[in-house]
Amino acid sequence: MKFYTLLNISRKIKSQPLKLIGIYLLNILGKRHLSIRIDPSFNCNLFCRMCYFSSPSYRNANKGLIPESEFKDIARILFPYAFQVYVGCGAEPTTHRGFIKLVELAQHYKVPNIGIVTNGQLLSHDQIEKLVISEVDEITISCHGVYKENYEYFMKNSSYQRFIDLLDKINTIKNQHQLSKPEIRINYTVNTKNLTELTDFFKVFKDYNISTLQIRPVLNIGGSYSEAITDHQISEYNNIIDQIKSECSIYGVRLLANRTDIKYEKKNTNKKVAEAAYCYIGPNTAKKLNLEWGNINFKDFTKKIQWRRKTLKLIFKDKETSINKAAGNYDVFE
Template identity: 30%
Template sequence: MCYFSDEQKRKSLRGTLKYEEIEAIAGSLFHRALKLQVGCGAEPTLHKDLVKIIALGKRYNVPYVSLTTNGNLLTKELLAAAVKNGLDELTLSAHGFTRETYEYLMTNGKFDLFCKLLANVTEIKKQYPQFKLRINYTINNNNIEELSRIWEVVGDELDILQLRPIQKIGESEYRDFDLTNIHARYDAVLVPLIEECRRRHITCLAPNKQNIIVLEENEAEDNSIEKITYCYVSPQECWQDDFDYRTETFESYAAAHMGRKLLWKVFGRKARRKADVTRKMNYNIK
């Protein structure tokens, strides 16, 4: 259902970083990282060195390592090895809590495998109670009513729930981006869920009601801080277009390219008030 499920987008996501390349990237960037998010735009469980990559994060003392996946290829043995080697959080993409909806919206996904993985998480958390489970649920008109089934399907092991109203961020195979009904059902569906998360001591990340219906394009907003805060790495790119992880570190690149420019952008002009509602959506911890 996400735009990475679009056939044209899938064709552009080619190539795999070899472990040796990831080691070099780790040497240049990981020591600066507060969080290592493995998997964003591709399925990380396809990488044969997944556990070694997670261990690499801990070797460089990254405080928090999270894995984002649909989970269909994540066996109990692989997950247990990942947690043993330092995985702090499993972030599962979920787009429905019935077989029909889940398999309709999750390209090539199998609901039985999703449920089996949740059972495996329960078992692994008995040995590693600090290990966290996050569910990322993209809300649309096909699945909003299924949120009431979350406890029946997910059980008691959920630590973090992120509720994400659907947005058009690519050429998706999914076409229904109307948020009117989601806004109308907010009080009946989302509010009780948020309250139940609070009762269960589960962190719930959700937009306020007004954020759902009013999404502002904010193209003029400067994103310089964002560019140096988040380092996206893929076979096609690594952080900045002209950054060479083989010969540079974060510090050497920043010293050469970012210092004065960034300081001027931050302090050299009157800061604009951040909009309450943006295309990127503002989430609140409930």
């Protein structure tokens, strides 16, 4: 089942305990129930102003990469139980020379949904061709400005032309091989400075065969820029989302947009399900868990992270009372 179909089904099921029980039963039965997010390298080639990687102190304190020699064991342990594997989760995966190997391993284990999240600036023609030929499901590309000025302002050290060339290359190579994958998803973090130009999104990008557009208001995650949409801009934001929604319908683009919690002030109704389903692997995971990937299996891993105990606690836990700080709190329009 494709991820966006699964997401829509999940959103229709209102009972969080019911979802958690379903995930727990899938674990007992040895079925796929995890969304694996992997940072093969904790590094980035850009200094995006809204990201923690724009902070020199953060960069200095967070470094490292997963040796490619460990990829096979990570895949052996986790990929048979994953309904989704995404390479890239906060850091830039293409800073690791062997990042495509993770995609190939996910395909070997027949993971239903495989993607890569990237700023795209380092992707070579050969790497793009490998991703296309392998028919990875989705390439998610960051874009925080419709036009060159804001794109390069927010994505410091980037090239807007390189981004446009990347979109061209993906579609050209897909056409050459007569393939429909990978789909292109654009992630646009909106703020006070780049809000208005969002109205021109399809004037610029309508011919690039974008499948999904995610629009989310900026969240302060430690970057050098975090000027959120102001109260007087909320009406403008909603009007722009209405326009974008209409245009997405015309061009057959799936829209993910935060409409209900623009300032991230509401309770998080999906936090517990995310805690149970999401599994993050990074350069420091083995050290933090005091394990060696080559010496354990999936059962050992779940014991290390106390997955069953924590999930049972989530099922019977009191109603979530924390404020939602998850940037992924969006509505889906198809």
